[in-house]
Amino acid sequence: MLEKSHKHVTCENCLSRENSLFGSFCGEKVDNLDSQKSCSYFKKNQPLFIEGSSPRGVYCINDGKVKIFARGEEGKEQIIHLAAAGEVVGFRAMFSGEPYKVSATTLEESNICFIGKSDFLNLVDSNATLRNGIMKELSKELADRATFITNMAQKSVRERLAFSLVMLQDIYKEEMINLSREDMANFVGTATETLIRLLKDFKEEKFIATHARRVEILDREGLLRVAGN
Amino acid sequence: MLEKSHKHVTCENCLSRENSLFGSFCGEKVDNLDSQKSCSYFKKNQPLFIEGSSPRGVYCINDGKVKIFARGEEGKEQIIHLAAAGEVVGFRAMFSGEPYKVSATTLEESNICFIGKSDFLNLVDSNATLRNGIMKELSKELADRATFITNMAQKSVRERLAFSLVMLQDIYKEEMINLSREDMANFVGTATETLIRLLKDFKEEKFIATHARRVEILDREGLLRVAGN
DNA sequence: TTAAAAAAATGACATTGATCATGTGATTAC
DNA sequence: GTAATCACATGATCAATGTCATTTTTTTAA
Numbered sequence: 001m002l003e004k005s006h007k008h009v010t011c012e013n014c015l016s017r018e019n020s021l022f023g024s025f026c027g028e029k030v031d032n033l034d035s036q037k038s039c040s041y042f043k044k045n046q047p048l049f050i051e052g053s054s055p056r057g058v059y060c061i062n063d064g065k066v067k068i069f070a071r072g073e074e075g076k077e078q079i080i081h082l083a084a085a086g087e088v089v090g091f092r093a094m095f096s097g098e099p100y101k102v103s104a105t106t107l108e109e110s111n112i113c114f115i116g117k118s119d120f121l122n123l124v125d126s127n128a129t130l131r132n133g134i135m136k137e138l139s140k141e142l143a144d145r146a147t148f149i150t151n152m153a154q155k156s157v158r159e160r161l162a163f164s165l166v167m168l169q170d171i172y173k174e175e176m177i178n179l180s181r182e183d184m185a186n187f188v189g190t191a192t193e194t195l196i197r198l199l200k201d202f203k204e205e206k207f208i209a210t211h212a213r214r215v216e217i218l219d220r221e222g223l224l225r226v227a228g229n
Numbered sequence: 230m231l232e233k234s235h236k237h238v239t240c241e242n243c244l245s246r247e248n249s250l251f252g253s254f255c256g257e258k259v260d261n262l263d264s265q266k267s268c269s270y271f272k273k274n275q276p277l278f279i280e281g282s283s284p285r286g287v288y289c290i291n292d293g294k295v296k297i298f299a300r301g302e303e304g305k306e307q308i309i310h311l312a313a314a315g316e317v318v319g320f321r322a323m324f325s326g327e328p329y330k331v332s333a334t335t336l337e338e339s340n341i342c343f344i345g346k347s348d349f350l351n352l353v354d355s356n357a358t359l360r361n362g363i364m365k366e367l368s369k370e371l372a373d374r375a376t377f378i379t380n381m382a383q384k385s386v387r388e389r390l391a392f393s394l395v396m397l398q399d400i401y402k403e404e405m406i407n408l409s410r411e412d413m414a415n416f417v418g419t420a421t422e423t424l425i426r427l428l429k430d431f432k433e434e435k436f437i438a439t440h441a442r443r444v445e446i447l448d449r450e451g452l453l454r455v456a457g458n
Numbered sequence: 459t460t461a462a463a464a465a466a467a468t469g470a471c472a473t474t475g476a477t478c479a480t481g482t483g484a485t486t487a488c
Numbered sequence: 489g490t491a492a493t494c495a496c497a498t499g500a501t502c503a504a505t506g507t508c509a510t511t512t513t514t515t516t517a518a
Binding site (some may be wrong): 098 | 331
């Protein structure tokens with residue numbers, strides 16, 4: 001596995017920056033950003049921030065994956081969003097002026113840069129392109145969540161799992177999906193046992209294959225058909 | 230019932246404006262806003278915009294209520310948000326640059342003002358307070374939807390209905406809740422029959438009373454207890 | 459390498475809540 | 489005023505899915 005802990009990252013040659021909120025930055029803006037950020041290595045299952053605490057800044061994922069989740073009453077996690085390289089997480093609560101309503105934890109070892117609250121807010125104030133990018137991002141995510149809610153309310157677990165697997169493939173790209181069954185269940189919104197049973201069904205129906213915990217998508221179209229999308 | 234069709238509304242003395250996104254406006258800004266808006270009367274169940282169409286501007290509710298909903302596969306509505314006087318609806322899609330992913334329809338007769346896309350975007354560009362208000366609003370709503378998703382995934386219909394009734398009371402204030410059983414079911418995310426049965430249970434347990442279709446909350450605390458919040 | 463712990467998998471069972479059928483009451487249109 | 493339509497309500501049924509118990513496999517740590 002990639003040894004992420006020794007990577008040295010500058011914003012200038014950060015590949016993840018290209019598609020990120022900071023993708024429009026160039027020249028001295030990049031240098032400026034680089035001087036404001038601090039970069040650190042996160043182990044698997046290490047929290048970036050937790051529900052109830054106050055935001056201190058934003059996290060820009062250079063490499064790795066992060067789950068954003070809320071906790072229901074009995075403490076059960078509901079994963080709201082999975083963030084991959086290039087995504088900036090944690091800025092929503094900074095605008096709302098309230099403590100975090102969700103938590104963020106790494107799903108694998110990750111390199112993640114941090115930008116302090118005031119630096120970030122100054123950037124937003126002084127850069128219209130960044131600002132528009134953020135408004136666009138917030139709006140898109142709002143639309144995504146409307147779909148999420150509708151799926152949750154109207155689709156069966158089987159349909160939601162099929163859809164989730166396709167989404168997961170988009171996040172994991174060429175890699176195989178590598179999530180614990182519990183996390184997967186918390187993403188789909190079901191019990192772990194139910195999730196495992198349905199994965200088995202999908203395996204028998206040749207939609208997927210499993211290699212230990214890793215899941216390989218064999219028939220994306222088929223899954224989309226099951227999902228009814 | 231109030232005869233809303235003949236109201237004449239100016240932004241200056243619009244009570245709903247106070248708590249709205251435009252609450253910070255004063256002096257010529259208000260006059261300016263007033264000259265840009267057009268105000269119209271909407272009948273009950275009249276659409277403001279529908280899923281798939283492109284945003285032409287934003288709608289500011291002076292009086293009345295609006296449901297924001299998505300449609301699932303078989304066309305079943307899922308109500309994502311209920312908007313009351315003072316709320317501005319329809320601006321999210323304007324920032325995302327995509328067609329509406331949701332629809333908006335009045336729930337009762339309403340007075341609603343319209344501000345065209347370019348006028349609104351100019352306002353946003355030139356007014357930092359408005360902009361911050363919008364970012365705050367978007368972020369808060371994002372957090373609300375995380376809770377919504379978690380409730381959907383982890384709570385029983387009974388718990389969700391209890392919680393929904395409390396939310397509805399906050400929207401209807403001193404008035405009684407006046408929603409069709411179908412709309413209520415589409416808000417809670419259940420079948421109409423199930424909703425009706427549970428309302429009956431709550432009636433027997435003295436949490437609510439019904440007057441024809443109207444629902445009166447008798448025991449808000451009790452409902453919150455049932456909801457587990 | 460092996461023991462211990464954690465995660466995954468399977469089975470049995472109970473329960474929720476959706477669906478379909480039907481009836482009753484309220485509102486609308488002519 | 490009456491028919492027709494729509495919303496509300498209730499009953500019966502059953503599949504989907506959650507829960508609890510147990511076993512097997514995988515991972516971790518000594």
